[in-house]
Amino acid sequence: MSPATRSSKRLKKQSASPAPQQATDEETLLALSARLIQLCSEGTPEQVKKLFDLGAPGWYQEDTMGWSCLHFAADRGDWRIVKTCLENGAVWNSADYLGRTAGDIALSLNDEKSYMLIRNEGIRQEMIHHAMKSAQSASSPGPSTQPAVAESSSTENATGEHIDVEHDESTNTYHLKSIDPTSAGDNLTFLRSKLTWDVGEDGKERVLDEDGNGVMMGWEEPLMVAHVEAVKERLKEKIGRGEEVSVLNIGFGLGIIDTLLQDQLHPARHTIIEAHPSVLTHIQSTPFHNKAGVEVLPGRWQDWCQGDKLAELIGKSAGGAGYDFVFIDTFAEDYEELKAFFEIVTDLLEGPESVFSFWNGLGATNPLIYDVACNLAEMHMDDVGLQTEWKDVLVDDATAVEIWNGVKRSYWNLPVYRMPVASYSM
Numbered sequence: 001m002s003p004a005t006r007s008s009k010r011l012k013k014q015s016a017s018p019a020p021q022q023a024t025d026e027e028t029l030l031a032l033s034a035r036l037i038q039l040c041s042e043g044t045p046e047q048v049k050k051l052f053d054l055g056a057p058g059w060y061q062e063d064t065m066g067w068s069c070l071h072f073a074a075d076r077g078d079w080r081i082v083k084t085c086l087e088n089g090a091v092w093n094s095a096d097y098l099g100r101t102a103g104d105i106a107l108s109l110n111d112e113k114s115y116m117l118i119r120n121e122g123i124r125q126e127m128i129h130h131a132m133k134s135a136q137s138a139s140s141p142g143p144s145t146q147p148a149v150a151e152s153s154s155t156e157n158a159t160g161e162h163i164d165v166e167h168d169e170s171t172n173t174y175h176l177k178s179i180d181p182t183s184a185g186d187n188l189t190f191l192r193s194k195l196t197w198d199v200g201e202d203g204k205e206r207v208l209d210e211d212g213n214g215v216m217m218g219w220e221e222p223l224m225v226a227h228v229e230a231v232k233e234r235l236k237e238k239i240g241r242g243e244e245v246s247v248l249n250i251g252f253g254l255g256i257i258d259t260l261l262q263d264q265l266h267p268a269r270h271t272i273i274e275a276h277p278s279v280l281t282h283i284q285s286t287p288f289h290n291k292a293g294v295e296v297l298p299g300r301w302q303d304w305c306q307g308d309k310l311a312e313l314i315g316k317s318a319g320g321a322g323y324d325f326v327f328i329d330t331f332a333e334d335y336e337e338l339k340a341f342f343e344i345v346t347d348l349l350e351g352p353e354s355v356f357s358f359w360n361g362l363g364a365t366n367p368l369i370y371d372v373a374c375n376l377a378e379m380h381m382d383d384v385g386l387q388t389e390w391k392d393v394l395v396d397d398a399t400a401v402e403i404w405n406g407v408k409r410s411y412w413n414l415p416v417y418r419m420p421v422a423s424y425s426m
């Protein structure tokens, strides 16, 4: 889709419900949009505000670079204009044609004040969005838990991900929503996808789905090592007392973390939940097949974490009271799924010393979105009584061409991995 088509499509959609006294026709909206962008670059906050009051659309992105008013405000480095835009409908997370958000621009200019304004707006909007979603699903237990969506426009970011910029009418907020119906974006499609195990040009093992998406890749091993080191540190007193340790890992993949858990923690009980039939077959050819203390539970975690199955799962830990370490790292699941897991994970943890962690790859192709996602996760874990410590792990050039050759799209390009280590709040 050409950039021109994209912008005019947005104008048509957004002009469907103009506020009173606001511009109604597309030509006027375009004129207001162009003026808004100009004023964000060279006007005063008062002038920008006045234009918004006349109906200038904060969500508009111009055609040459895909920049919104917020991009121009951030590029100018004036936090007052950034604030005015955010207060008047600018979309905190809209990405330009290179995948850059206004927050990325502020970050690159070391403009901390503008960056924090954008980031905090992102956290605020996402919190409202998720709170509304929870309220809606609580009040209407029917199949649809979707918010009222006024309009959405589809775009593709620099890494080729399909992103839906969705406007939630009930909260007047905008969200990035994956609309990818393929194996990379839909868990059930993924579970039907044919998988291939091979070795990448970086010499590391990987599993790819039938579209060539990296389901698990060897470059992540140092991150899995960091997770296991962190949990070993947290459990050192229990291990020192000679007590039995139980671990639960969701998502086998290449079995990297499971191998490390065996080597480092020597768990008395090691439960693995794995949903993909090919991975389950693959496990049969690994040492995890028939290993003492290891039990592989076939199926999705969603099936194992409800009703009688949940009680059965907890009962598989040593002592039957829960696990010392729970880790989740699945594929083709979005933040909603992770949040749903937060809501049951405290049932799975044995006690105050127990540790929960997850593969933190949400939004990891963009620094702003990653930052917002981390903060959101921390708040949602706090809601369920978990306190999170974040450890920064340097990522050793995960952008190298050899890593991603033969892979449909790279899902990581940040220099630092933010590792969550959570336990019951005391």
Ligand SMILES: C[S@@+](CC[C@H](N)C(=O)[O-])C[C@H]1O[C@@H](n2cnc3c(N)ncnc32)[C@H](O)[C@@H]1O
Binding pocket: 187, 215, 216, 224, 250, 251, 252, 253, 254, 255, 256, 257, 258, 273, 274, 275, 276, 279, 299, 300, 301, 302, 329, 330, 331, 332
């Ligand atoms: C990224 S890999 C896990 C990599 C693993 N941490 C390692 O160290 O090798 C994701 C795994 O989760 C599995 N999976 C995907 N969705 C799942 C679900 N809903 N429940 C359980 N397992 C799932 C996939 O089949 C895949 O084996």
